[in-house]
Amino acid sequence: MNVNMEAEQKKILISPLAYIKSIMYFQRFTSDYINEKEFKFAYGLLLGYVDDHEKTIEIEDFIPYKDYNKEYIIFEKYEKIFGEIEKLNVKYDEDEFPQFILGWARNSLYDNDEPTIFDKKNQILFQTAINPDGFFWIFDYENLAIGNGFELHAFKNDIKVINITSELISLRYEFSKDIYLDEIVQLAVDIEEKRKNNEILIKGLEEK
DSSP states (O other): OHHHHHHHTOEEEEOHHHHHHHHHHHTTTSSTTSOGGGOOEEEEEEEEEEETTTTEEEEEEEEEEEEEESSOOOTTTOTHHHHHHHHHHHHHHTSSSOOEEEEEEEEOSSSOOSOOHHHHHHHHHHHHHTOTTOEEEEEOGGGTTTSSSEEEEEESSOTTTOOTTSOEEEEOOEESSOOOHHHHHHHHHHHHHHHHTTOOSBTTBOOO
16 A cells, blocks of 8 residues: 555545544543453444545544454454445445545554554455555554554555565554544533433444
8 A cells, every 4th residue: 555655645634533433432442441351352444535636545434343352353254344344335435425444443452552463464355355555553542642542554565465474564644633622522522412312322333
């Protein structure tokens, strides 16, 4: 992905909504407020679009993937995730401004936000089977105090030659607009209203 991206100088923009929803979801499974024995790996999908005219990639939404467990989720074993991605791509392709799954994300359990061999295997499948320009991020709640809590990663080489030994690089990104406190407060209000009405809080996630 990045070879093409660097050549075209596409800028990656992340919406505050996608960022805040990812934090909300991942902190259900890893945070200072739960016992470490309760920690689980959780995964999500990054929805957005590519604006070739503006040379930007816009991550607009975060969609949780319902399966989570104590071990890494391996896409090769969880083939149904590709079916979910296909359904979402078809669904959002019907919009006036088509969106699609740009990438995926997972949380980090113990301040280990470096990509693992499992991430590389998942990314090979994602870039070769879903989106050749795809990327992923690893969320680490412990790094929220010193940064944004995640980095974007993708393979440096073309998808035709990537393998488990290929190099992953970190991609530059920025937020599509400033994240203001009043936006977060309003989001909290909206969540409370949805809870009162027993509505689904986040796409793909039903509260019990």
